[in-house]
Amino acid sequence: MIPTLSIGPRGDEWRATPERGRSRMEVMSLRTPRPWLMLVVGGGSQAATALLISTPAYLIPLLHTDRGLTLAEAGLIATAPNVGVLLTLILWGAAVDRWGERVILVTGLVVAVAGALASIAASGYVALALAFALCGIGAAATSATSGRVVIGWFPPERRGLAMGLRQTALPLGVAAGAVLVPPLTAGGEIAPALGIAGAVVAVAALASALFIVNPPRPDRPVDAEGRPANPYRGDATLVRIHLVSALLVVPQYALATFGLVWLIADQEWSPVAAGRRSPRSGIDTGRSR
Secondary structure (H helix, E strand, C coil): CCCCCCCCCCCCCCCCCCCCCCCHHHHHCCCCCCHHHHHHHHHHHHHHHHHHHHHHHHCHHHHHHHCCCCHHHHHHHHCHHHHHHHHHHHHHHHHHHHHCHHHHHHHHHHHHHHHHHHHHHCCCHHHHHHHHHHHHHHHHHHHHHHHHHHHHHCCHHHHHHHHHHHHCHHHHHHHHHHHHHHHHCCCCCCHHHHHHHHHHHHHHHHHHHHHCCCCCCCCCCECCCCCECCCCCCCCHHHHHHHHHHHHHHHHHHHHHHHHHHHHHHCCCCHHHHHHHCCCCCHHHHHHC
């Protein structure tokens, strides 16, 4: 049975007849979606995972100055979440295409929580890096889902505003890490910071399970063989955009990752003050704007 949808002028009405094979839980989840609620929950999930995967970068001073790791070793561990994101982001996107946004978003958040718990229990630096990578694997799901949830429930004339608000979740999550992690690690332990970040992600997972509703999907164009049309085939425009975007991100992440270490190790700032003024936090950037 094919679902029938009805979306009001503000995108706030939803009626559906359940697809054959849906579970009772899935049918019950087809409640009335509210676009702004979708934005808050989806953006909140993005902010929560941003807090979690930015936490390792704020652990570099502790790993370098207190535990004796070289800067390269500490930086390698801190970048493990980004490796997890890089390796699985496309796979999460394919999973969303097949199973829908809600289940993939919740699954990714649960994986991120598991990564946080594993990082707390890790007994060595290799295990710690692998646990951080697991955090990144779970966090990648929010990038593949939350934007689609927002776009899907907002009408075209409001999508720019909605996506702009949703995008602020990333710097907000990172800024929260800049403020919270340095004082939490002042005692020489990483568990408090990772525990709080993991708890925030767990709350986001629960909220997503309760409130996220998969948006209706428009018909996709198909090629002569009946397969979904590939926007990358026959035109290199999107590839060029992706490559240039990657070049822009590289220096940003390099400065953001090691800026905190420079402020603490070379400028002799306190961890709390360095966290608040770190290039990664965006706090001063926001004030200057």
